[in-house]
Amino acid sequence: MSTTDDSYVVPHTPSAAKQISLKEKWWHIMDTWKIGIIPLPLFLLSGALIAIDCLGGKLPSDIVVMVATLAFFGFACGEFGKRLPVVGKMGAAAICATFIPSALVYYGWLPDVVVESTTKFYKSTNILYLYICCIIVGSIMSMNRTTLIQGFLRIFFPMLCGEVVGMLVGMGVGIALGMEPFQIFFFLILPIMAGGVGEGAIPLSIGYATLLHMDQGVALGRVLPIVMLGSLTAIIIAGCLNQLGKRYPHLTGEGELMPDRGDKPQAQTLTTAFSGKADVTTIASGALLAVLLYMLGMLGHKLIGLPAPVGMLFIAVFIKLAHGVSPRLLEGSQVVYKFFQTSVTYPILFAVGVAITPWEELMHAFTLNNLLVIVSTVSALVATGFFVGKKIGMHPIDVAIVSCCQSGQGGTGDVAILTAGNRMTLMPFAQIATRIGGAINVSLALLVLGNFLV
Numbered sequence: 251m252s253t254t255d256d257s258y259v260v261p262h263t264p265s266a267a268k269q270i271s272l273k274e275k276w277w278h279i280m281d282t283w284k285i286g287i288i289p290l291p292l293f294l295l296s297g298a299l300i301a302i303d304c305l306g307g308k309l310p311s312d313i314v315v316m317v318a319t320l321a322f323f324g325f326a327c328g329e330f331g332k333r334l335p336v337v338g339k340m341g342a343a344a345i346c347a348t349f350i351p352s353a354l355v356y357y358g359w360l361p362d363v364v365v366e367s368t369t370k371f372y373k374s375t376n377i378l379y380l381y382i383c384c385i386i387v388g389s390i391m392s393m394n395r396t397t398l399i400q401g402f403l404r405i406f407f408p409m410l411c412g413e414v415v416g417m418l419v420g421m422g423v424g425i426a427l428g429m430e431p432f433q434i435f436f437f438l439i440l441p442i443m444a445g446g447v448g449e450g451a452i453p454l455s456i457g458y459a460t461l462l463h464m465d466q467g468v469a470l471g472r473v474l475p476i477v478m479l480g481s482l483t484a485i486i487i488a489g490c491l492n493q494l495g496k497r498y499p500h501l502t503g504e505g506e507l508m509p510d511r512g513d514k515p516q517a518q519t520l521t522t523a524f525s526g527k528a529d530v531t532t533i534a535s536g537a538l539l540a541v542l543l544y545m546l547g548m549l550g551h552k553l554i555g556l557p558a559p560v561g562m563l564f565i566a567v568f569i570k571l572a573h574g575v576s577p578r579l580l581e582g583s584q585v586v587y588k589f590f591q592t593s594v595t596y597p598i599l600f601a602v603g604v605a606i607t608p609w610e611e612l613m614h615a616f617t618l619n620n621l622l623v624i625v626s627t628v629s630a631l632v633a634t635g636f637f638v639g640k641k642i643g644m645h646p647i648d649v650a651i652v653s654c655c656q657s658g659q660g661g662t663g664d665v666a667i668l669t670a671g672n673r674m675t676l677m678p679f680a681q682i683a684t685r686i687g688g689a690i691n692v693s694l695a696l697l698v699l700g701n702f703l704v
Contacts, residue, residue, distance in 0.1 A: 286325025287593055296322040304361045311367040313375070319364065320371075320597035327351065327603075328596035341489020341670025345482065347596045348666055349612075351603030356610055365604055372605040381590055381598050382559055382661050382677070383544035384537065388587020389675045390566045391536075391580045398570060401507040401644075405652060405679050408638040409687060412653045413443060416631030423626040427619050432703075438623050440695050441473045442480035443631075445688015446660020451477050457696040475615030476624065478607065481659035481666065483628045488654045488671035491632075495647045503645035505675035507652070528581040536582025539575065559661065560685045563678050591674045595665060602662045628657045648673060655680035656687050 283290040296318045303309045309319065324347055331346030332338050354360040371377070390398065417439055424434035436458070444450025455470035462469075495502035503509065528536075547562030569575060575583075632653045639649025651671040655664050664680040 285329050286321075286596060288321060288325055293322065293325070300364070304363050307363065309361075309363040309367040311370045311374075313371070316367065316371045317597075319368065320601055323351065323364075324597035324600035327600060337489075339489070339493055341485045341492070341666075343596070344489075344599060344666040344669040345485055347599035348603045348607060348662075349482070349609075351600050352607040352609040352612070355604055356608075360604070368601055369605040372601040378598060378602070378661055378665075379544065379559070380541070381594055381665070382681075383547075383562055384540045384586050384590045385665075385674060385677045386559065386563055386681060387540035387543055387566050388536070388583045388590070389677050390563070390570055391575070391583040392587060392675065393570070393678075395571060397506060397508045398567065401679060402567065402682075404642060404644055405507060405649070405682065407642065408635040408644070408649050408653060409656060409683055411638045412631040412634040412656060413687070413691070415634040416443070416627045416657075419630035420623050420627030424619075424623045427622060429619060429623070434623060436695065436699065437472055438476055438620065439627055440691060441476040442624060442627055442657045443688065443691045444473075444477065445684050445692065446477065446481075446658065446663055450660065450688045450692060453692050454696075457692070457699070461696070461700050471611060474608070475611045476620070477659055478612050479615055479620065479624050480628055480657040481663040483625055484632070484654040484657045484663065485666050485670045487628065487632050488651050488667045488673075491647050491650050491654075492671045492673070501640075501645065502647040505648065505673045507639075507644050507648050507676070507679065509643065509645065528578070528585050532578055532582035533585045534582070535579055536584070536586040539579065539583060540586060543569075557685045557689070559681050563681055567678070587674075595669050595674075599662070599666060599669070606662075628654070631656060648676060652676055652679045652683055655683040658684050660684060660688075 280289045280291060285293045288296070300309070300319055300322060303315070309315065327347040327350045328343040330350070331343035334342045334346075351360065355365055393401075417435070420439040420442075421431065421434055424438065425431060441451060441454060444454055451470060451473045454473050458464060458469040458473075495504070543562045543565050544558060546565050547556075547558035547560070550556050550561035550565075551558045632650045635653030636646045636650035640646035651668070651673050654667045654671070655676075658664050658667050658680070661681075661684070664677060664684055668674045668676055668680060
């Protein structure tokens, strides 16, 4: 019987060996040749299917097609940026994923159907807020409680010092270049630190239209490019800081603001999310937790006017400090965070570049004087955060990357800056810097402008 059984074993013939070898080669290609996170064969298939839809004159804007479209273009742009010499290690991937699409739209090199579908999908779904809420909640749930408390208590001082020094340096450079002080502050420095587009540039343009008796569209056209150039500068600096941290590891906590004092480091905490204990239902619950907290933030916005991401952030911190969710649910939130960080960042940046980043306005503001003021302001702000953070016992590089977000383009800028700096775990602090810092700056500046200067 054993002989008979053995007769059914596939013989090791050359043809069988060849067949196994081809299969293994195919698997090797699928597992190792990738564009971003996408296996090369799937990337090519995505491109072919998108091209077929474009040739047909219609690219559906539903979520199924858009997932493939944004992933294809987003990871292609990101991979291109990563492979650039020198600058590829300084945040070029995030810059390329955001600004290459904007340029392609302006010069007409991106098919109209892709532009229309991407813009419609981005604006109708508000997918950026889903991304931000999962990143914020996941990163907060991943933090050590002591680190979380100390980080939130201490981060405000470097932020405040950075803003003061940044404003003074920017004013000094602008005046040295012969620019008018009023124009320097209200149309260059303030937009940089206004907190982005929705919470910064638009309220500023409305305030300027009312107080300076100018058309809001004209005011927005002058302010918006400065916001984008400030964010671009911050992205580049964040990438340089990441490289500095690799060269001098003692200056960074790799996503932690406070030095480890015996508790488990955050980076190790994140790895527990992949211990196998977080099943599918736990991960789904972690995603639902992020969504529900954002809905609570929206409710807070309606009641007291606090931006929804900031309200959600405070609620998530309270839940974390009060042990409001189980360790298993924390683990699920961490997996959701890691998924969005690795799989959704570049597609989101591509959509941002196509839908809300006007290339023409960016180029109009690209003058030497403007660039010198912007770069000096952002550099001074970040350098101050670095040295003040180091002085008060925080990791200086991580504090400096949070300081970069003070000149970011709102939530989209935070994503690009933290991606370039490889510190997505700092998103909660970035939101504080962008949303709260920007709101305070805009409110105080318009108050001073309306009561003392006009």
